[in-house]
Amino acid sequence: MSRFDLIVVGHITLDLISRAGEKTREAMGGVSTYTSIAAARLGAKVGVVSKVGDDFQRGYLDSFRKAGVDLSGLSITRSGTTIFENIYDEKGKRTQRLLNCAESIECRDIPEKYFSSRCFHFGPVYHEVSYEIIKSIHEKGILTALDAQGYCRKREKDLSIKLRAWKEMENILPHVNILKCDEEEAKIMTGKSNVEAAAQILNDLGSEIILVTQGGRGSTLCYNGKVKRIPAIPPDKIVDLTGAGDTYVAGFIVEYLRTGDPEWSALFASGAASFVIEGLGTSTMPTREEVLRRLRRNPPRNIK
Numbered sequence: 001m002s003r004f005d006l007i008v009v010g011h012i013t014l015d016l017i018s019r020a021g022e023k024t025r026e027a028m029g030g031v032s033t034y035t036s037i038a039a040a041r042l043g044a045k046v047g048v049v050s051k052v053g054d055d056f057q058r059g060y061l062d063s064f065r066k067a068g069v070d071l072s073g074l075s076i077t078r079s080g081t082t083i084f085e086n087i088y089d090e091k092g093k094r095t096q097r098l099l100n101c102a103e104s105i106e107c108r109d110i111p112e113k114y115f116s117s118r119c120f121h122f123g124p125v126y127h128e129v130s131y132e133i134i135k136s137i138h139e140k141g142i143l144t145a146l147d148a149q150g151y152c153r154k155r156e157k158d159l160s161i162k163l164r165a166w167k168e169m170e171n172i173l174p175h176v177n178i179l180k181c182d183e184e185e186a187k188i189m190t191g192k193s194n195v196e197a198a199a200q201i202l203n204d205l206g207s208e209i210i211l212v213t214q215g216g217r218g219s220t221l222c223y224n225g226k227v228k229r230i231p232a233i234p235p236d237k238i239v240d241l242t243g244a245g246d247t248y249v250a251g252f253i254v255e256y257l258r259t260g261d262p263e264w265s266a267l268f269a270s271g272a273a274s275f276v277i278e279g280l281g282t283s284t285m286p287t288r289e290e291v292l293r294r295l296r297r298n299p300p301r302n303i304k
């Protein structure tokens with residue numbers, strides 16, 4: 001059996017999405033959903049470690065199977081599926097509430113066959129991935145990547161989600177090779193409003209590669225103390241921004257495993273992310289060939 005390229009760890013979620021003037025709709029979400037399907041579409045051999053409840057519609061899993069994602073690490077828990085409520089106002093500002101949270105994910109939940117994979121990406125949505133998993137995988141010499149968002153969240157009494165400082169960060173980042181966050185998370189983790197300064201601090205704390213996504217303004221890459229601005233690649237249209245950051249990190253990891261080149265991999269990641277926002281959910285995830293064609297068609301300016 002061939003070796004897995006990437007294992008994604010974190011809760012698959014149910015998202016209840018309400019927009020002004022529209023009926024509430026339910027969708028599958030979470031870092032594990034978007035990152036695993038995107039990476040598989042880009043040609044990687046991918047597995048998922050996650051937990052859902054009996055309330056999870058089995059039809060949702062067809063999206064994973066169609067992409068070729070291995071679900072050996074998915075288990076059913078009595079605690080129910082992690083459920084987020086996302087309410088958008090007329091200006092697009094989101095209010096998020098965490099209605100339910102599934103059981104935490106521990107080392108024992110990882111299938112034995114996954115431990116020979118090339119990379120693990122940890123994508124907690126609300127503190128569900130234990131720190132012990134990250135340390136254990138890193139100590140095995142496996143490339144580790146982390147989306148920090150789930151560790152930068154707190155739930156208020158009204159169930160709303162707010163950003164908070166990640167107190168344990170300094171103990172965990174030395175065990176993370178690739179750290180991905182958005183600019184608000186970078187700011188709250190470091191106390192620096194300047195993205196480049198924040199990225200350098202995170203790099204100094206031990207993570208070898210820092211990726212800070214900034215929406216339509218592209219992203220910031222920091223490695224070996226160097227900071228590079230990565231341009232956004234324009235999509236053909238914009239339908240839904242959900243999953244752009246997860247697709248970005250999937251593109252980065254898959255291409256970095258191929259080339260070992262952080263700057264090219266970040267540019268490729270921007271190209272991959274430009275596709276997912278052209279449709280709803282995972283419906284417009286690209287292949288590697290499609291990303292390369294778009295980059296050739298829209299050659300970006302030199303990375304700064």
